[in-house]
Amino acid sequence: MGVKMMGARVQRIEDPKLLRGEAHFVDDLTLPGMLHAAFVRSPHAHARVRSIETAAAKAVPGVVAVLTLADLWGQAPKIPVLPVVDSLKPCLQRPLALDRVRYVGEAVAVVVAIDRAHAEDAVDLVEVNYEPLSPLPSAEKAMVEGAVRLHEAAAGNVAARWTHEYGDVVGAFARATHVVRERFKMQRYTGVPLETRGIIATTEPVSGDLTIWISGQWPHTQRALTAALLGIDERQVRVVQPEVGGGFGVKVDIYPEDLVIPMVAMRLKRPIKWIEDRREHFLTVVHAREMAFDLELALAADGQILGMRGQIISDQGGYLRALGTVNASLAVTGLPGPYHVPSYSAEVVCVLTNKSPCSPYRGAGGPEATYARERLLDVAAQELRIDPAELRLKNLIPPESMPYDTQLVSLEAHHVFDSGDFPAGLRQALEKVDYAGFRQRQTAARAEGRLLGIGLCAYIQIAAVGPYESAEVRVDGAGKVTVVSGAAPQGQGTGTALAQVVADQLDVPLDQVSVVFADTGRIPFGVGTYASRNAVMAGSATMLAAQTVRKKATELAAHLFEASAEDIEWVDGAAQLVGVPGKSMTLAALGKAAAPGGSRPEGMEAGLEARHYFETNTVPFAFGVHIVQVEVEPDTGDVAVDRYLVVNDCGRMINPMIVEGQIVGGIAQGLGGALLEELVYDEQGQMLAANLLDYQLPTSLDLPDVEIHHMESPSPVNPLGVKGVGEGGAIAAHSAVANAVADAIAHTGARVTETPLRPATVWKLLNAEPA
Amino acid sequence: MASTHRITLTVNGTSYTRDVPPRRLLSEFIREDLGLTGTHVGCEHGVCGTCTIEVEGATARACLMFAVQADGTSITTVEGLACGDGLHPIQEAFHQEHGLQCGFCTPGMLLSVKEFLSETRNPTADEVRHAIAGNLCRCTGYQSIVKAVLKADELWER
Numbered sequence: 001m002g003v004k005m006m007g008a009r010v011q012r013i014e015d016p017k018l019l020r021g022e023a024h025f026v027d028d029l030t031l032p033g034m035l036h037a038a039f040v041r042s043p044h045a046h047a048r049v050r051s052i053e054t055a056a057a058k059a060v061p062g063v064v065a066v067l068t069l070a071d072l073w074g075q076a077p078k079i080p081v082l083p084v085v086d087s088l089k090p091c092l093q094r095p096l097a098l099d100r101v102r103y104v105g106e107a108v109a110v111v112v113a114i115d116r117a118h119a120e121d122a123v124d125l126v127e128v129n130y131e132p133l134s135p136l137p138s139a140e141k142a143m144v145e146g147a148v149r150l151h152e153a154a155a156g157n158v159a160a161r162w163t164h165e166y167g168d169v170v171g172a173f174a175r176a177t178h179v180v181r182e183r184f185k186m187q188r189y190t191g192v193p194l195e196t197r198g199i200i201a202t203t204e205p206v207s208g209d210l211t212i213w214i215s216g217q218w219p220h221t222q223r224a225l226t227a228a229l230l231g232i233d234e235r236q237v238r239v240v241q242p243e244v245g246g247g248f249g250v251k252v253d254i255y256p257e258d259l260v261i262p263m264v265a266m267r268l269k270r271p272i273k274w275i276e277d278r279r280e281h282f283l284t285v286v287h288a289r290e291m292a293f294d295l296e297l298a299l300a301a302d303g304q305i306l307g308m309r310g311q312i313i314s315d316q317g318g319y320l321r322a323l324g325t326v327n328a329s330l331a332v333t334g335l336p337g338p339y340h341v342p343s344y345s346a347e348v349v350c351v352l353t354n355k356s357p358c359s360p361y362r363g364a365g366g367p368e369a370t371y372a373r374e375r376l377l378d379v380a381a382q383e384l385r386i387d388p389a390e391l392r393l394k395n396l397i398p399p400e401s402m403p404y405d406t407q408l409v410s411l412e413a414h415h416v417f418d419s420g421d422f423p424a425g426l427r428q429a430l431e432k433v434d435y436a437g438f439r440q441r442q443t444a445a446r447a448e449g450r451l452l453g454i455g456l457c458a459y460i461q462i463a464a465v466g467p468y469e470s471a472e473v474r475v476d477g478a479g480k481v482t483v484v485s486g487a488a489p490q491g492q493g494t495g496t497a498l499a500q501v502v503a504d505q506l507d508v509p510l511d512q513v514s515v516v517f518a519d520t521g522r523i524p525f526g527v528g529t530y531a532s533r534n535a536v537m538a539g540s541a542t543m544l545a546a547q548t549v550r551k552k553a554t555e556l557a558a559h560l561f562e563a564s565a566e567d568i569e570w571v572d573g574a575a576q577l578v579g580v581p582g583k584s585m586t587l588a589a590l591g592k593a594a595a596p597g598g599s600r601p602e603g604m605e606a607g608l609e610a611r612h613y614f615e616t617n618t619v620p621f622a623f624g625v626h627i628v629q630v631e632v633e634p635d636t637g638d639v640a641v642d643r644y645l646v647v648n649d650c651g652r653m654i655n656p657m658i659v660e661g662q663i664v665g666g667i668a669q670g671l672g673g674a675l676l677e678e679l680v681y682d683e684q685g686q687m688l689a690a691n692l693l694d695y696q697l698p699t700s701l702d703l704p705d706v707e708i709h710h711m712e713s714p715s716p717v718n719p720l721g722v723k724g725v726g727e728g729g730a731i732a733a734h735s736a737v738a739n740a741v742a743d744a745i746a747h748t749g750a751r752v753t754e755t756p757l758r759p760a761t762v763w764k765l766l767n768a769e770p771a
Numbered sequence: 772m773a774s775t776h777r778i779t780l781t782v783n784g785t786s787y788t789r790d791v792p793p794r795r796l797l798s799e800f801i802r803e804d805l806g807l808t809g810t811h812v813g814c815e816h817g818v819c820g821t822c823t824i825e826v827e828g829a830t831a832r833a834c835l836m837f838a839v840q841a842d843g844t845s846i847t848t849v850e851g852l853a854c855g856d857g858l859h860p861i862q863e864a865f866h867q868e869h870g871l872q873c874g875f876c877t878p879g880m881l882l883s884v885k886e887f888l889s890e891t892r893n894p895t896a897d898e899v900r901h902a903i904a905g906n907l908c909r910c911t912g913y914q915s916i917v918k919a920v921l922k923a924d925e926l927w928e929r
Contacts, residue, residue, distance in 0.1 A: 011866055011867060011869075012866070012869070014874070015865070015866045015871060015874075016858065016866070018871055018873075018874030018877055019849075019853075019858060019862040019865055019866060019871065019874070019877060019881070020809070020849070020850070020852075020853055020858070020862065021807070021808070021809020021810070021848065021849035021850045021852075021878050022809065022850075023874055024808070025808075025811070025875065027802075027808075027811075027812070028802075028808035030803075030806075117792075117794065117795075191909075192909060193873070193875075193909055194811075194813040194819055194821055194873075194875045194876050194907060194908070194909050195811070195813065195873070195875045196813075243873070243874065244873065245811070245813075245873045245874070245875030245876075246872075246873045246875060246909050246910055248909070277815060278813070278814040278815060278816065490873055491871075491872035491873025491874060491875075491910055492872065493872065657869050658869070660869075661869050661872060661910075661911060661915060664911065664912035664914045664915070665872060665909075665910045665911050665912045666912075667912055668909075668911075668912035668913070669909070691814070691816055691818070692814050692816065692818035692819055692907070693816070693818055697907055697909070699904045699905075699907065699913075700899075700900040700901075700903045700904050700906075700908075700913040700916070700917070701900055701901065701904045703912055703913055703914070705896075705914055705917075706912070706914060729912075
């Protein structure tokens, strides 16, 4: 056996071509005869579409076609909601608007031209006759009695509402010594990958089959829904995902353009490319996070939590899209988090507004729920005059309760925490950050008029979802190993991680392994990359497929040596007859021997290869503690992050370097949400932050160095013992930073209930008139 | 069709002469006319830094220049960093320190770092953070990029 790869800080096999500028993202692909599309989009948040006049646009030289919904589809399909709840009302979007638009940027028609510039010129000449209707810019306004109804099916503009409860909530609140109440709001923000969305579709001339290259995250689902909504067989569609420049969940959707572009390609029999521009991205990418929480916490005199109850209002935007219910589901099932909450009742209400539709973004309901709960715990600590760390330690689920059944079942999974020592994680973080010392420094600083704050956040993350992922492992006659998986990463380094898993199982050097992802033409079934599922799902599938290959190689070697499999041992990557050093076959020799036509044991299929589907709906849960120290500038409200410490437990780590990259990257996005980012709409439903100047992403000057400490509680629910790590940073950072700012200014009487905490917001909190 | 202008410029040591419409962006020209797709386009309004290239020895945003403005200039893009099949020391440092995830911002980031390290020896982490503040990255949180730049300072003999 060579150097063990599992757990090693291996440099990524993905890097060289990305560094040399040789990787291919969708916009880097060019096909012969390719045309370019641009979309006519609604300037109104809410309007009736009276007519669409395309003649002037069609007359522009270089324009090939201008098409509306009626031109493309006889019977217009609607994009379905995939995870459904009983109360769901059909508030579905068509690929192009039929007779009504419900958010600024909604696609109304498509222009196809010889290049993008000509297509964009002609977009301005398409005359759409709109009858503006009154817009609903917020959930509050949408829920007002008598508000205009956005979808016929949704009375009161409620697309869905449901409740989760367990335990004796009424009794808990009757018994409680303290009841703490607060309303928290999280703003609308989203992933904003640096590569916008994009798609190329073409029909292959010989077969007539459709090939799609898309900047996405779930090619096999894309194939299934594209085929269904275009009315063709799934076998006629191939979806390939090239390099993807960040996804963060917002590319897990069936967007209107994803259907229009293939339809146009089939109609015109020409390759069609559409690349979203940055303004379109802000207007039409799925948004997330906008939720309001009305919460009550029942506590005993000593700070023991007795129960939690409340309501979540989720602002869904103008339509429910494919995963439109997921954020609400994970928020309402995620509120109790890593704490023992003996009784619970919460309702979630999905409300339609005239804004871009919402769908999962990194953490998907987790950041929202964690923020509301962790802020509420700090408010409770303040009201009960208990230290917030002590309150958390008192209520974290103890290790002896593992596995811990939360009694909550989301649309994704039954939430049973599989392993971990949560109190030990918090104690370790407090010790590493010198929490007691900080409190002394904080008191001393206050005497000098300086505002130091410390924020704690303990969180749990649903760290993978089912129902399966695929992996195929094949050894060729040169001993090269190819892994093909239905996973569809966007820069996470999954290729390196899977290569590490295979290298250990087959005892081959890493550079002999190549990994192919996200091509429905290469593997028939696959799910994709979201919900931090790659290491758990694709990793396990790869491990099990590699084990099957190893077993097959062993049996083949035994057959060729006329021995039994028990007499074969693996030495330096070769199968050797026990005790006979000369009698040995390399993996390459076995790969060659396994080719059709060779001698094999009876019943053994040709080819040194195996395919495995790792099928499960029992998923692991990762845990972590984030502690942030900030200083608030009293005169300006500016927040400086002085220190950021993480104790993270994502089970066994395949590659700690990649794990840490995921944690820090997630923190950047959560911190951006806590302090900077907001998709602001005005009262008319116009987006005021549709570019990178008005929507402020964190730069290198906004982010701290993060200190990370690992715990490794192996997960018992998969063979690698791993848990997902992609979302924890984004889940925890928003809450930890908000809590730190709140802590810095709490003694002034200011209570933080909304984010982002931009300087002006913090200044206003500091200078508010006493109520 | 709009009129075109003939321009001649040098990119990564190769001279090109092409006829371009006046409104063609330099980023489009490099990517589509020359086929050098390593230069990425992230916002087309000069904020994200993804399209950063080197024009006449100084960094420039290719999305904020017209191709005709680059007539007569010498340009370096990410494809011109490494010699042969290897990696430039800055690229090697990014590889060693996990200074990239999706890799979309990386070409522009590398060009900004090259300019910075050409002018600065033994920088502090804070100086590095200021040097890359005009290049957005959504994946790494910048920490590993800062480490990579400090590593590149060690590796790059200049």
